[in-house]
Amino acid sequence: MDLSELIRPEIRKLVPYSPGKSSDEVKRELGLEEVIKLASNENPLGPSPRAIAAMCEAAPNVLYYPDPTWRELTEALGKKFGMDTETVIIGRGSDEIMHMAGLALLEPGSEVVFSDPPFSMYPMTATLFNATSVPVPAKNLTHDLEAMAAACTDKTRLVFVSNPYNPCGTIVSQAEVDRFLDAVPDGCVVVLDEAYYEYVDDPSYPNSLEYVRQGRPVIVLRTFSKIYALAGLRIGYGFMPPALATGLRQTCEPFNVSSVALAAALASLEDEEQVTRSQQMVREGREYFYREFDRLGLHYAPTQANFIYVDVKMPSVECFHHLMRRGVTIRTGDIFGMPTWIRVSIGTMRHNRAAIKHLEAVLGEAK
Numbered sequence: 185m186d187l188s189e190l191i192r193p194e195i196r197k198l199v200p201y202s203p204g205k206s207s208d209e210v211k212r213e214l215g216l217e218e219v220i221k222l223a224s225n226e227n228p229l230g231p232s233p234r235a236i237a238a239m240c241e242a243a244p245n246v247l248y249y250p251d252p253t254w255r256e257l258t259e260a261l262g263k264k265f266g267m268d269t270e271t272v273i274i275g276r277g278s279d280e281i282m283h284m285a286g287l288a289l290l291e292p293g294s295e296v297v298f299s300d301p302p303f304s305m306y307p308m309t310a311t312l313f314n315a316t317s318v319p320v321p322a323k324n325l326t327h328d329l330e331a332m333a334a335a336c337t338d339k340t341r342l343v344f345v346s347n348p349y350n351p352c353g354t355i356v357s358q359a360e361v362d363r364f365l366d367a368v369p370d371g372c373v374v375v376l377d378e379a380y381y382e383y384v385d386d387p388s389y390p391n392s393l394e395y396v397r398q399g400r401p402v403i404v405l406r407t408f409s410k411i412y413a414l415a416g417l418r419i420g421y422g423f424m425p426p427a428l429a430t431g432l433r434q435t436c437e438p439f440n441v442s443s444v445a446l447a448a449a450l451a452s453l454e455d456e457e458q459v460t461r462s463q464q465m466v467r468e469g470r471e472y473f474y475r476e477f478d479r480l481g482l483h484y485a486p487t488q489a490n491f492i493y494v495d496v497k498m499p500s501v502e503c504f505h506h507l508m509r510r511g512v513t514i515r516t517g518d519i520f521g522m523p524t525w526i527r528v529s530i531g532t533m534r535h536n537r538a539a540i541k542h543l544e545a546v547l548g549e550a551k
């Protein structure tokens with residue numbers, strides 16, 4: 185028997201997540217001394233020294249299972265953000281919390297609305313639960329919330345809003361989200377995915393936790409992968425009204441997050457200086473990229489995140505390969521249906537300068 189026939193048909197259709205090659209692979213294959221990875225919106229400044237110390241301290245105790253209630257971390261997050269601990273869920277990355285939301289809320293025939301291009305987990309969440317994806321084209325490189333509200337039906341159970349928007353880096357404002365939440369029909373839960381929220385400096389950015397306090401049908405997702413530089417540990421968190429949190433907790437496998445990750449996340453929250461330094465690095469990097477893209481005559485989306493989306497006016501896959509051979513990795517826009525755009529993570533100034541130097545050379549060669 186062909187064992188693949190045992191796999192549910194909708195799962196067989198899933199295209200596996202394509203992380204691209206690791207820096208080590210690229211180095212080995214191309215004989216490069218260094219690869220500058222500007223492909224996954226990580227934080228090159230690295231984790232807080234306090235987080236590293238906490239991981240080392242937690243290491244000998246990994247013989248024990250971790251705390252399945254995540255007590256210390258939920259208390260710390262509750263205190264930091266003025267939220268009840270009952271509203272907090274901890275996941276193996278915010279990705280796992282999206283999965284929990286799918287398990288708790290979706291059934292075959294449910295609809296999942298998101299902006300197109302989407303972050304890959306949104307359509308994947310729909311497919312995993314045999315729900316229908318409803319992509320709504322972005323407008324001017326940002327969410328078209330009016331069209332998204334109009335796309336919601338009585339079958340819509342989840343709406344994903346990535347704010348800032350991956351891949352474009354744009355945000356939707358408090359006033360826009362207020363209107364959107366009033367417009368979506370009862371029965372929809374709106375996931376405000378704020379993986380990059382610490383990098384936002386636009387004052388119109390929504391105070392999304394207030395929606396949770398008001399008991400609106402909202403899940404706010406955040407992560408330790410980005411500014412806290414713990415992507416490899418896999419830990420994220422979400423705030424939502426207690427009834428939703430109870431439902432998501434019921435889907436959750438016991439001990440979902442490791443004790444080392446819990447310890448590192450807790451220690452990270454205490455290091456505001458690491459956050460401030462990372463914000464400064466990104467602010468400086470954004471200004472640098474704006475100036476350089478202007479000089480090169482390239483159209484880009486002003487960003488509120490630690491990445492920038494730019495139209496390189498050549499096939500992005502070609503641009504990717506040329507840059508990779510020169511030791512810089514980025515994301516191509518073709519996976520987002522925008523074949524001449526690339527997404528570049530903002531790194532240290534050394535990384536950013538190298539990226540521009542090589543991009544300029546690649547664009548010169550392509551002429």
Ligand SMILES: Cc1ncc(COP(=O)(O)O)c(C=O)c1O
Binds near residue numbers: 224303377379418
């Ligand atoms: C918009 C968005 N949401 C969520 C995530 C996933 O974050 P985590 O590492 O917490 O699963 C990412 C990661 O790239 C992202 O870009």
